[in-house]
Amino acid sequence: MPTNIKPVTNADTSPVIDMTGIKKSFYIGTKNELEVLHGIDLTVMPGEFLSIVGQSGSGKSTLMNIIGLLDKPTSGSYILNSSDISLDSDEDTSHIRNKEIGFVFQTYNLIPRMSALKNIELPMLYAGVHGKARKERAEELLELVGMTERMQHTPDELSGGQKQRVAIARALSNNPSIILADEPTGALDSKTGHVIMDIFHKLNEEKGITVVLITHSHELASETQRIVTLSDGLFIDNPELSYSDNMTKGI
């Protein structure tokens, strides 16, 4: 049974994310259709820190990509910041991704051969922010993630944790309303993972940014306000079940 887990706080304001009956199928070959998400209902309120957990292959990334407008659901309705995005053109979805959403990937995805500063400037470049303002903002963000001294370094000169900090700064550059982080600490050791998590907590608490996090780590998930568990393309009530074996690996 799909369960819509209601947020505890901010009940009076309108949600950032409001999903109902989201289904997603992949076509593999001509006949076979693989349904990965079977009808997801999800509501996220502004200022929430939500973590999505679940077994590998349960559809977490697929859901995250739909939330982040990188992919379209096969059916269901998705209202982001009070507007229905299902009919939007490429131009519009690009614009929403640019302004409203900040992505943090497991593999960092910094643009190679571009300095940390330039990487952070990129979303502002697409937003049409002018040179000087762009640079100032990027420097500000580098300071926020504690990477000021590495400003001119290219990704191949940075450690994994440093790259992820630059990636977080980049995700923040256009003041998004949500940060989407798909296993941001998955490639880092647990100590560095905690440094990254501390940044998310700081952003959430001090700046009130909504954060949606996918993690395999029970420990990191337990630090967040709310945990939802995906199992075979559906949210389940009892998280304990899904944590049983592979969640312990992440800790």
Added chain:
Amino acid sequence: MLLSENIKMAIHQLKANKLRTFLTMLGIIIGIASVIAIITVGDAMTKSVMNSLNSMGTNNIEFYLTSKSTTDKDGNVETTGVERDMKDSDYFTDKMMTSLKDSFGDRIAGISLSAELANGKATQGQKYARIAIKGLNSYALTQKKLTILAGAPISDRDQNASSKVALVSDRYVQNMYGQNADLKSVLAKHVEMVSGSSYYSYTIVGVYKYSEDQNKMMTGEASNGSGKNLQTDCYIPLSVAQQALHSDALYGDFTVIAGTTDDATQLKDDISKYLNQHFYENNDAYMADGYSMQADIKQSGEMMGTLKLAISAIAAISLLVGGIGVMNIMVVSITERTREIGTRKALGATNRSIKMQFIIEALVICLIGGIIGMILGSVIGIAISKMIGFVAVPSISSVVISLLFSMGFGVFFGYYPASKAAKMNPIDALRYE
């Protein structure tokens, strides 16, 4: 996103992989360079050949006497007239000249008549200078377009009075009176030459500037070195030469200068017809015929144009290959940068800005390649032209055309890969392994 940002980004990207960028550019460089070099050399050659042909006179029509003959169906020439040597009554006469001028009016700008008298060494004590004495009528003299350095040209009065006067070249003066001789000092002195049993002596009235080009053009061979005692022309009135030759006003050939260039070919036919009808109808062996350079010039101009086009087309193929090289590299680069494209889309790049980014990248490669190729091609073209003895000036039009062309190539060959990149689904691009 701003165009300048896109250009900056493209340059940054191209700098990041210098060797590949250079190798990609090489195709464009070679293509543009060869096209420009060929055009430069071709232009120089055409201009030089045309110039010399033109200065020999596009308006000039030469008339001469030829055996009466017809050509049969198989192309064999059959002589219908009697075969015999020419006698005085066969030659062109002053009467014919007058009659031509009267009949054709403005269509004839002038008739140039000349007679070669003698070649040899003019002497002055121990000193000597090689000269060719030529009798020219006043129109033939003006056709020479001489630059008079001292004295005056032969006047019409001298022509009519058959004055024994002469124009000599500055080279003659130098050979005879030393390198630094004052040209004015030779005026009123005599040119004296003995050739066979004849003795010639004329009073110098003017000194003209010897022009190597003119000489080369007229004799078909270049003179070697300025220090040599080379033969120059000594011009005297036509009637004086005729008297010395003991001939009346008879000419084996003459040159008509057409009033307008356009008329030259037609005038040639008309005059030939006129002469043959009025003066040679009853001649048993000879008739008049004409030759106009204009048809030749037109033909050689057309030929050179065709040749240039053909070679340019071959060079253009190398440009095409270069363009395909650019396209190939763009396709490879886009495949390699699939994740980057996905990331850019995730960060808010629209399809349009992705397309723009890659088109501009291709455009920058082609434009830089085009500029380098253009410079290289001009240098090579000028060098080759110089080597084969022509003066080349790279034309503004070829510069503009090559730049526009290379930009066009960039857009054309960048468009497909760029659209491919733009059309990528963001999530597929991000998941690309």
